[in-house]
Amino acid sequence: MAASKTASDDLHDCGQVVLVLQGGGALGAYQAGVYQALHEGGVEPDWVIGTSIGAINASLIAGNAPEDRLARLQAFWGRINRGFLAESLHALPFGGPILANAVTMAAGVGGFFRPNPWAWAGLNMPLGAEQAGFYSTHELAGTLTELIDFNLLNLGAPRVTVGAANVSTSEMRYFDSRTSSLTLSHVMASGALPPAFPAVRIEGELYWDGGILSNTPVEAVFDDIPRRNSLVFAVHIWNPNGDEPDTLWKVFSRQKDLQYASRAKTHIRRQRELHRLRHIIAELAKRLPEEAQRDNLVSEMAAFGCLTRMHVVRLLAPPAVGDDHTKDIDFSTTTVGSRWEAGYEETRRALARRPWDEPFDPLEGFILHESASAGEMMAAE
Numbered sequence: 001m002a003a004s005k006t007a008s009d010d011l012h013d014c015g016q017v018v019l020v021l022q023g024g025g026a027l028g029a030y031q032a033g034v035y036q037a038l039h040e041g042g043v044e045p046d047w048v049i050g051t052s053i054g055a056i057n058a059s060l061i062a063g064n065a066p067e068d069r070l071a072r073l074q075a076f077w078g079r080i081n082r083g084f085l086a087e088s089l090h091a092l093p094f095g096g097p098i099l100a101n102a103v104t105m106a107a108g109v110g111g112f113f114r115p116n117p118w119a120w121a122g123l124n125m126p127l128g129a130e131q132a133g134f135y136s137t138h139e140l141a142g143t144l145t146e147l148i149d150f151n152l153l154n155l156g157a158p159r160v161t162v163g164a165a166n167v168s169t170s171e172m173r174y175f176d177s178r179t180s181s182l183t184l185s186h187v188m189a190s191g192a193l194p195p196a197f198p199a200v201r202i203e204g205e206l207y208w209d210g211g212i213l214s215n216t217p218v219e220a221v222f223d224d225i226p227r228r229n230s231l232v233f234a235v236h237i238w239n240p241n242g243d244e245p246d247t248l249w250k251v252f253s254r255q256k257d258l259q260y261a262s263r264a265k266t267h268i269r270r271q272r273e274l275h276r277l278r279h280i281i282a283e284l285a286k287r288l289p290e291e292a293q294r295d296n297l298v299s300e301m302a303a304f305g306c307l308t309r310m311h312v313v314r315l316l317a318p319p320a321v322g323d324d325h326t327k328d329i330d331f332s333t334t335t336v337g338s339r340w341e342a343g344y345e346e347t348r349r350a351l352a353r354r355p356w357d358e359p360f361d362p363l364e365g366f367i368l369h370e371s372a373s374a375g376e377m378m379a380a381e
Helices: 007-014 025-040 053-062 066-079 083-090 096-107 117-121 138-147 184-190 248-261 264-286 296-302 333-353 372-379
Strands: 016-021 047-051 159-166 172-176 200-202 205-209 230-236 310-316 366-370
Touching: 007 230, 016 025, 016 053, 025 053, 025 066, 025 230, 025 333, 047 053, 053 066, 053 138, 053 159, 053 184, 066 138, 083 096, 083 333, 138 184, 159 184, 184 200, 184 205, 230 333, 264 296, 264 310, 264 366, 310 333
Parallel strands: 016 047, 016 230, 047 159, 230 310, 310 366
Antiparallel strands: 159 172, 159 205, 200 205
16 A cells, blocks of 8 residues: 655645845844744655855755754744843833844843954954954854854755855855865854854855845745756745835835845845746747757757746745834844744745646646735735
């Protein structure tokens, strides 16, 4: 008798399962909730891609055995804390979060980053390229060394990719466990957001946080060679839609959302067009006479066609009460917990709804499925 299919086998009927994680500091707690829902649903990704905090979460997932992954995520998010003073201020009814985030900026976050005293000696103080930042991330290095098994991370099950920006050439670089061994330096480089954190040197080149060039690393899936049928959970933690800001405080917040949403809608439109064209080319090539198909030039042009299909489930984190432009450093226990719970519940709803099983146009190579919160945001445009 054939063994019954698991939830993971069922989803893999769509191809490889890919989890794509944006950068966004404390907002990354939403991503951890997404993974928890997948894990409890019996779904483990074949490929995890991340930038900045997304790279950290991706490495915590890929760098541990499946039965340990959720516990390691919980350990990381439980360890990085702002201390008693910031937590106490956060609970104040008026201006508490603002005061708490100010303390975070002054004192740092335990297990993550601490102020670099030399940075306050003057903006022209020669610190060295690998120390030029307002904060030190030595504590983060220690935290990740303890929680990630880099031997497991490089086994390729799941494959892991982290994005970083080359400081000298302004080029986006995706470091991939399929083609090279990833180290702590690769993860740290992906999260080295300037001017807060210093650059990280890899193979003689300096790298900053990939989010300053492309904070939505889903492009790594679409540009992968060879392309494969995929079910992609694209986790967006910056809001691409929002109200018109009517105060400078709201301008700061909206500007940050626009910057780090990283042209997500443009990427989606472009990829839908490209995948449809690839399907059309493949269909047209099949209709040519056999003699024409044997022509070298025709074969070369037909190679641009592709019948792979991408089901993309976009999970969009909802705003938390009181969010402002400092929300990415709000590591308070309450807010981290609420973001984690939001990611968990939204993903459970998506798994229950199974939008990838719904009918679709066979010429489409890219089928976008909006989560409930993402659909509401899109409708508000």
